[in-house]
Amino acid sequence: MSKLYQGGLLNFFNQDQLEQVHQKTLDILREVGVKVENKEALNLFDEKGADVDFNEKLVKLPNALVEDAIDLAPSTVVLYGREEEHNLELGGKNVYLGTGGTAVNVLDLETGEKRKTTTKDVADIAKVVQKLDNIDFFVIPVFPDDAGKEKADEARFFSSLKNTTKHIMGGVYTAEGQKKVIDAAVGIAGSEQELKEKPFISFIASIMSPLTMEKDYTDYFMYAVRRGVPVVGGTAPIAGATSPISLPGTIAQTNAEALFMVVFSQLIEPGAKTLYGTVPTNMDMRTSNFRFGSIEMGMMNAACAELAQYYQIPIYNTAGVSDSKAIDIQSGYEKMANILMSGLTGTNYIHHAAGLIDSGMTAAYEQYVIDDQMIGMVKRVLRGLEFSEERIAYDDIKEVGPGGNFLTAGSTMKYMRTEFFDDQLYDDRDWDDWLKDGAPDARERAKDIVREILDQEDENLVDQELLTN
C-alpha cells in the first residue's frame, strides 16, 4: 500500500452549510434535472424510478433515488498498482496526488520549444513518473498526436502500462479502443475476475455542464461499469459560464452533476466502484479565458472534499495546474497554493497535480520533477507536527540549556534525516557558489533529473504479447 497521508485539517464549510448545499443539490436533481442524450441510459433511469421525459431527454431524480445511491456506492475504493506499494486506498480523508490532463503540447526537454505531444511522450512521461516517489498515480496526461483519435486509446494505455506500475487512469476516445484496453488489462491480470478484484486501470467519462450527459461518454461510462472497471463521471463546470459565478453555486451544481453520475453508476450495477468526480473551474471575466490555476478554483476543489466526506464517497478532484505559460514563479505559487488546500481538506485522488502549465494545454518534463517536490512538501504538511512527548524534546532543551547548541543532541541524531523534508531541488548554495555553478534555477536542476531518468534503459514493464492481441 502506498504510504498513507490524511487531511481533514482545513474546512471551508461547517455542518449546516454542508447540509444546505446537500438540500439544494437534491432540489436541482429533482426539479431541474439532467439532460441525457443516450437512449439506453434514459431507459435505465426510467426503469429504476426516475422521472424521465423522453421528448426532452430530461431525467429528474427523486430524493430517495439519490440517497439510496449514496448509501450503495462504496465508501472505500482501492485502485491498484501493479506493484503493491502503489495501491491506493481511496476514501475518508486519505490523500493521494498524481498526474492528469489532456495536454496537446509539451515543452521539448532540449529546445524548450512548445511542440505537439506524441506516443513517445506518453511513454516518456510515464517512465519519469514511475521514478518520482511522491507522485502516487498516473492519469494519462497527454494526447498522442501521431496516433490520432482512432488509435489514441491503445497508444495512451499501452505506452503507460509499459512504463509504469502505478495505477493508470484515463479518458477514452472510441468504444473500440476502450474494449481493447480492457481486454489487454484482463490479459495482464490473468482473468476478468482478477481485473475486477484488483483494477490497475480505470476510466474517466465526463458529464457536461450544465447538467448534460452526452451520448458517447455515457456509453463509455456504462461499458466500464459493466466490465467491472472503476470509472469516474467527472464534471468541470466553469463558474460564470457553465455554472453560477458564486463559489457555493458552482459547488452546488458540481455536486449535483457528480452525484448524478454516482447515481447512474449504482443504477447500472449496485456497488459499482466509482469516484465522486468534481473539477469546478472558472473563467477570467475580464477576457473570457478559461482558468485552471485560480485561487478560487483551488478553494472550490478543496471544499468538494468536505462534501465527499459528508457522503462517504471517495473523491477525485483537480489541483496543481498553472495558467502560466512558462515554468516561472507564477507556476510555482499557483500550483502550491492549490495542491496545499486540497491536501489539507483531505481529498482522496487529486489529479492534474503534476506536469501541467498553460491552463492544462501544455506539459513539461521538468515540471513533473518540480511538482513531485511540491507534492512531497504537501505530504510533509499532512504528516503534521507528529506530536509526542519525545518530539517536544524537553529533556534535550533542558540539558543543552541557555546558549548551548543542539547539533549533537540525542533528538537531533534520531530525527535529523526524517523530521525535515528532503527537497531534491532545494538550492542551498550561497550566492557565490551558486553563481560559480552557472546560476542554475530550479528548472535547470529539474531538467538534469529528467535526463538522468530518461537515459536509463526502458524496463518494459509488461509483456509485449499481452498488448498485441
Added chain:
Amino acid sequence: MTIKPGARARDYKPFSEQDLKQIDDAIMNLLSDTGVKVSNQQALEIFDEHGAEVDYETQMVKLPQSMVEEAIDSTPSNVKLYGREEKNNLEIGENRVHYGTGGTVLDVLDLETGEKRRINIQDVADIAKLVDALENIHFLVIPVYPNECDDQNVDVNRFYSALKNTTKHIMGGVYSIKGIREVIKMASKIAGSKEALVNQPFISFITCVMSPLILDDIYTDFLIEIAQHGLPVAIPAEPLSGATGPITVAGNVTLMAAESLAGVVLAQLVNPGTPVLFASTASAMDLNTGLYITGEVEMGLMHAGVAQVAQYYGLPLYATAGMSDAKLPDIQSGYESAMTTLLAGLSGANYIHDAAGLLEMCQTVAYEKYVIDNEIIGMAMRAIKGIEVTEETIAADVIDRVGPSGNFLVEEHTRKHMRSEFFQPKVSDRQPREGWEADGAKPTRQRAIEMAKEILNSHQPLGIEKKIDDEIRNEFPHILLDK
C-alpha cells in the same frame, strides 16, 4: 477584489487541544526549571524585584509560573497598530490575519541590471514607496540595512525614509538607544506629540531573544527602553531546528515560545499593560551544509503551530512566512513563498512578516518579488476569507433558470458577483498563449519588474508635511536621504 486586512482565518490547526496543554506544561517548566540566561544587569534586578529566582553569578533567572501567567494576563490580547491614514490601521490579535514585509537585508537585485548589489538609503525609500502602493501588503517592517549607515545613525535614517514614503504601519528593528530615542522624537513630531504617538502608534519596534534561552545585554536594553515608552514592540525568538533549537518541529515551537515569553514577561514587569507582540522567527539549519534556511515547508508548519500557541495564551502574534531560499524569483521561490504564506495565514497568525520581497535565505530583496508576493498574499487572503454560503451564493434558482446545456454568462447573478467572488490578479498571466507570445513571451518576473518600475515612476505617497519635514531635517542633520 482586495480582501481587507484582518480577515479571520480558517481553522488549519496542526496541534490538538491536548497537544497544546502538553506544550504549555513544557514551556512553563522550561521557564521555571531550566530558566533563562539574562546578560543584562538592569533586567536581572527587575526580575529579582518581582520575585523571580535570580542567580547574579550565573545570570540565570527562573520565572515562577504565576509570574508568567500574570504577564500573559496583563498583555493586551489585541494590539492596534496604526497607519498614518485610517485605511491602514491594523488590529492584531485573535485569528485576524495581516501580511507584510521583513528582513534585515544587505543586498538587492538591481531593478535595471538584475545584478546583486549593496542596499543604499534610496532603496529603503523605494521599497517603502512600492509597499505603499501594493494593496495586499498590509504593513512595512523595514526590510533592509543601507550601506551608507552605521549602527549609530541607521535607526533614524531607516524610519525617516520609510515614513516619507508610506502611510502604512512601520515597524523596525533598532540598533542603538540613541537611535530609538531619535525615532520616537521624530515620530512624535509627525503625530503632534509623544502622547498622540503612544495613543495611536504608527511606528513600532522589534527586539529579540537569542536561542537557546538568552536575553542578551544590548537587545534587553532596547526592550526595556521601548517598554518604558509604552510603544508596541515585537519580541521574536529564532531557534534554528537542529542547531540552536531541537530538530523536531514540536520541540522548536516549544523552545521558541518559552524564549519569546521570557521577553514578554520582562516587558510587562517594566510597564504592565504595554503593547507587545509574542513573536517568532523560528526556522532551521540545513544539516547537510550548516546553512540557515528559510523556505522549507516545516517553517510553515512551525508557524501554524506557533499561531495556535499564541491563540492558546490569547497573545497577539508576530509570525514569519513567505520567504524563499532561491536566488532568483524562479519557480522555487514561487512555491516556497506560497506554501508558508498560506500555512501561516490559514492557521490565523496575526502579523505575518517577511511575507514579501525576500530571496536567498533572507539575504537579498528584489523589487519584482514584492510585486509578485503582493499577488501571492492577495490569493492567500482570498483563501483565508473562505467560501460564503447563503441562498444567494448557492444560486439554485439561477441554476434552475439556466437549466441543462445553458450558460450563465448573461445572468444578472454573474454580473453582480463577478468582481467580488474572484480575486483579480495583476501580475499573473491569464492570456491565451498567442497573446502572451505577442507581448514578448515574458516570464512573470519580467512583468513584475515592469510593474515595479511603473509604480516607482508614478506612485505619489502622502509623505510628511513640509513644515514638519523641515523641522525633522534640521534637528537630525545626519538623515542622508536626498531632499
Added chain:
Amino acid sequence: MSKMEKVVEEVIAGNVDGVTELTQELVDEGTKPSQIIKEGLVAGMDVVGGRFKKNEMFVPEVLISAKAMHGGMDIVKPLLTEGESSSAGTVIMATVEGDLHDIGKNLVAMMLEGAGFEVVDLGVDVTADEFVEAVKEHQPDIVGLSALLTTTMPAMEETLKSLEEAGIRDQVKVMVGGAPVSEGFANEIGADGYAADGSTATDIAREFVS
C-alpha cells in the same frame, strides 16, 4: 442629454427596457432608423468595446450590453429600407464533428452579435456536409469553427476540404478557435484566421468584412 445620448448610456448600462423604450420614442419622433443604429446602438457598443479592452468592463457586462443593443435593433431593423443594413456581416458558427463542448463557441457568437454581426449558430457536433449545406443556404461572409477536444481538430481540416470540394471555399473567410487550436494549426489547415478568444474573434471578423 439628448435621447440619442441616453440610448448610448442605456446600451452601456445594459438596460434592455431602457434601450427598447428610447428607441421606440426616437422612431415615433421620426428619427431615421439608420441614424439610431449608428449614433445610438452601435455608438454605445463601441464605448463598451473600448472599456472591455481596458479591462474596465467584464465579459458578462459586454454581453448584457449587446442584449440591450439587440432590444433596440429588433425595433429598427424591420424599418430599414432596401440597401440599408443593420448587420456588419453574417457569420456561421459551430463546433465541429465529435465535439460537444460549446461554451467557447457560444461566447464568441455572443461577442460577434454584440459587434453587430448576424450569427447563425449551427450548434455542436456539426459535420462537414452540414457546414457545406449551411454555407449554401445562408451565404455568410465568415465561417467560424470551434473545437475544444484535441481529437476533433482533424474535423476542422475535413470541413475546410469539404468547402473546397463544394467549390464554395472562396466565398467565405474561415476562422478557427478553441483551446487546443493554435495559429500554426490554423495556417497548416489553410484557415484564414485564428482567434484565441472572443474579442480577437471580433477583431478578425471586422477585418474580414472591411
